[in-house]
Amino acid sequence: MTAPVTAPLAGLRLAVIGGGLGGIAATLAAADAGATVTLAAAEPVLGGQVTAQATSPLDEHPLIESTGAPGSYHEFRRRVRERLGGRTNPGGGWVSRLCFEPDVGRRVLDDMLAAHVAAGRVRVLLDREPVAARTGIDAAGRHVIEALELAGPGGVREVVAADTFVDATELGDLLPLAGADWVIGSEGSDAFGEPHALPGGPDPRAEQSCTWVAGLRLDDVAGPVGPAPHGYAGHVTGQPFGLDIAGWDGGVHRYAMFRDSVSGNPPFWTYRRVRDAAQLGGRDAVVLNWAGNDYATTGLVADRERTMRGARELTLAFVHWLRTEAPRDDGGRGYPEVALAPEITGTPDGLALAPYVRESRRLASSDPVTEHDIAARDGVERAVGMRDSLGTAWYHADLHPRVGHPSSVYAPTAPFQVPARALVPDVGRGPVNLIAGAKNLAATQVAAAAYRVHPGEWSVGEAAGVLAVEAHAAAIAPAGAASSPGAVRRAQERLLARGTPLVWARDLPTDHPAFRAATRAVLAGGTTGERARSLDLRPDDTLVAAERGALARAFRLVSPPEGRTWGEAARAALAASPHPGPSPTPVASAHQHHRQETR
Secondary structure (H helix, E strand, O other): EEEEEOOOOEEHHHHEEEOHHHHHHHHHHHHHHOOOEEOOOOOOOOOHHOOOOOOOOOOOOOOOOOOOOOOHHHHHHHHHHHHOOOOOOOOOOOOOOOOOHHHHHHHHHHHHHHHHHOOOEEEEEOEEEEEEEEEEEOOOOOOOEEEEEEEEEEHOOOEEEEEEEEEEEOOOOOOHHHOOOOOOOOOOHHHHHOOOOOOOOOOOOOOOOOOOOOOEEEOOOOOOOOOOOOOHHHHHHHHHOOEEEEEEEEEEEEEEOOOOOOOOOOOOOOOOOEEOOOHHHHEEEEOOHHHHHHHOOOOOOOHHHHHHHHHHHHHHHHHHHHOOOEEEEOOOEOOOEEOHHHHOOOOOEEEOOOOEOOOOOEOOOOOOHHHHHHHHHHOOOOOOOOOOOEEEOOOOEEOOOOEHHHHHHOEOOOOEEEEEEHHOOOOOOOOOOOOOOOOOOEEEEHHHHHHOOHHHHHHHHHHHHHHHHHHHHHHOOHHEEEEEEHHHHHHHHHHHOOOOOOOOHHHHHOOOOOHHHHHHHOOOOOOOHHOOOOOOOOOEEEEHHHHHHHHHHHHHOOOOOOEEEEEHHHHHHHOOOOOOOOOOOOOOOHHHHHHHHHH
């Protein structure tokens, strides 16, 4: 559940620009703490990839049902299921444990914000895009954003002033407007020695592909197909179209339309099914997000209008191919009974309101999150620990074809975290009151590809909202708060109170008596042996002398803590600690260690 609203934060005004999952999570976290928030979305609905982009099947990690995401994200999932009669997976899609129609997501997200909107803590502006920023120098001589100008329908212009600004836009639009240093495309393997970066130096043109998702339904009878759409012949051969996918494992993954393939893969149709007629009645419906409509000719940042036009044309061509040329399970060609479904996308033509975005401008940093920080390690189930963690995330480094580079990457990772350092610009490289709240965090292209999916974006957004709250409460700039051990520690306490895990453990539910103390112990390096290597902390099991010693060192105690179980000892250590929380000693990121080891 979301934390209860606390006392107002002495007039904190927060502007959250971007209405996707990161923006909503940032808004909820700040409003729950009593801040006044302006939430502006470029689209006519809130929800981003869940709604406007029509990717409502949730891309998640294997432990999502029990851990690894903020409590508010779990509340979102619970409400979706509740709205659909308690069904576990009402869409029945096999890409996710939870598939549903975009409008269900919209209604749930609106409901989650409703109390704040009614109380005047949150003001929602739809169809508003940032077009200009007014920046200045504060009393301390630092670069700050003072206000943003937003453009709306019919030439409407609105100026939003705030103390702090969260950039939760899909493409990191505030970064160039506010004068923050940013990157796009591949940093190249020369930069940080990442195994899955493009070889050599940087390639800013190599943006990840986007997809213009369509809604499709399965009708009882074939419908009229009509003429081939613009550019169809070129797309059929150039894409090329097909139900089979070249796999990340070097092989070809084969699929049939409505039945399992000869190799045992489940049906193409049920991949991202969002309405399962057997459960919900009506007609089966899916959202179309497949290799066939993955557009990589140009990038959204480099050439937005051409890319949007081309991505729409590609999807319409792929739909036409499905209806006319796709191999039928029963022989023959084409499925004219498959039709575009405007009722799924909420648009007249059955295409999503906006393209599905996989890559944003990102904060440029001398120390970004890299592939080394999130990579799987031999004998250890977690990624490298981040003591300034403000959340958790986990997904493969999932890089779809990049402009000029058609190969995909699906590199394994270990469960990782959201570090405070990645949410703000480096000193002198951007406004000190700007916080990244979506896919624009300071991460390399490879690492950002693992943060970009639904719970990862939500985690980044919530971390941004809480960092804004803590910075205001401490009367320091967000950039300063992210590098202050004390401010980070207090932000972590706020997140723990919200039921947000900051470390990875399979067996540490947020209602466990040792949740806070065990989290503090892991953050401070207070685990050893199997507890340090495994996602099973076993807080209710007994501990050995070496583990008591590790807890004593982590919490800077003179003598080992008492307690029969490891969880009890962690609680005792936290209670006795003169400075509860992780050591303020900076910890080098994994890529820094990698550089040192390979010199």
